[in-house]
Amino acid sequence: MSRLAAGVVLVTACEPSLDADDPHAPVGEDVGMTATAFLSVSLDPPLVLVSLREGSRMDDLLAEQPLWGVSVLAESQRHIAGRFAMKGRISDRLLFEDIPYTRGAASGAPMIGGALATLECRTEQTVTAGDHTLVIGRVLSADLPSADGGPLTYFKGKYRQLG
Numbered sequence: 001m002s003r004l005a006a007g008v009v010l011v012t013a014c015e016p017s018l019d020a021d022d023p024h025a026p027v028g029e030d031v032g033m034t035a036t037a038f039l040s041v042s043l044d045p046p047l048v049l050v051s052l053r054e055g056s057r058m059d060d061l062l063a064e065q066p067l068w069g070v071s072v073l074a075e076s077q078r079h080i081a082g083r084f085a086m087k088g089r090i091s092d093r094l095l096f097e098d099i100p101y102t103r104g105a106a107s108g109a110p111m112i113g114g115a116l117a118t119l120e121c122r123t124e125q126t127v128t129a130g131d132h133t134l135v136i137g138r139v140l141s142a143d144l145p146s147a148d149g150g151p152l153t154y155f156k157g158k159y160r161q162l163g
């Protein structure tokens with residue numbers, strides 16, 4: 001599979017508020033995860049899929065947070081992919097600190113500035129598949145933050161640029 005060239009995305013979500021009954025309760029921390037196992041599934045309705053390692057922080061978070069975001073990373077955003085792929089992280093708070101992002105209106109998830117495209121999704125279905133969870137999401141909104149720049153890709157264990 002390392003020979004299958006892939007685009008790189010950042011999946012993001014915001015931890016739900018600790019008190020679901022109180023609309024003013026502070027929401028939790030933002031979490032991000034670098035992923036290549038992301039694809040479009042259906043046009044009507046618009047569905048996408050991301051495959052999450054069981055027990056990863058994002059897998060645990062999406063089990064309780066149905067709203068999430070996807071930022072399709074540009075070739076200049078390799079550093080973002082690198083930091084959100086580090087294993088054993090306890091908190092992502094500092095990782096977002098120097099990255100420009102907006103908060104998705106539909107999901108509350110961080111949408112990365114300068115990404116080639118961003119999507120907001122709501123989980124429709126999850127499928128346990130071996131040691132991963134396939135999370136199928138309905139696309140709630142789509143934006144194109146950056147008009148130029150090529151995609152960040154991953155091939156044979158390295159980040160690459162097209163061309």
Ligand SMILES: Cc1cc2nc3c(=O)[nH]c(=O)nc-3n(C[C@H](O)[C@H](O)[C@H](O)COP(=O)(O)O)c2cc1C
Nearest residue numbers: 034035036037051052053056057084085086087088
């Ligand atoms: C290029 C690249 C692609 C990745 N794609 C995925 C993926 O599609 N699904 C996944 O679960 N983890 C993927 N990972 C690994 C996660 O980014 C990494 O395990 C996670 O951020 C670390 O947090 P964790 O300790 O909770 O697993 C990928 C890592 C890299 C470097």
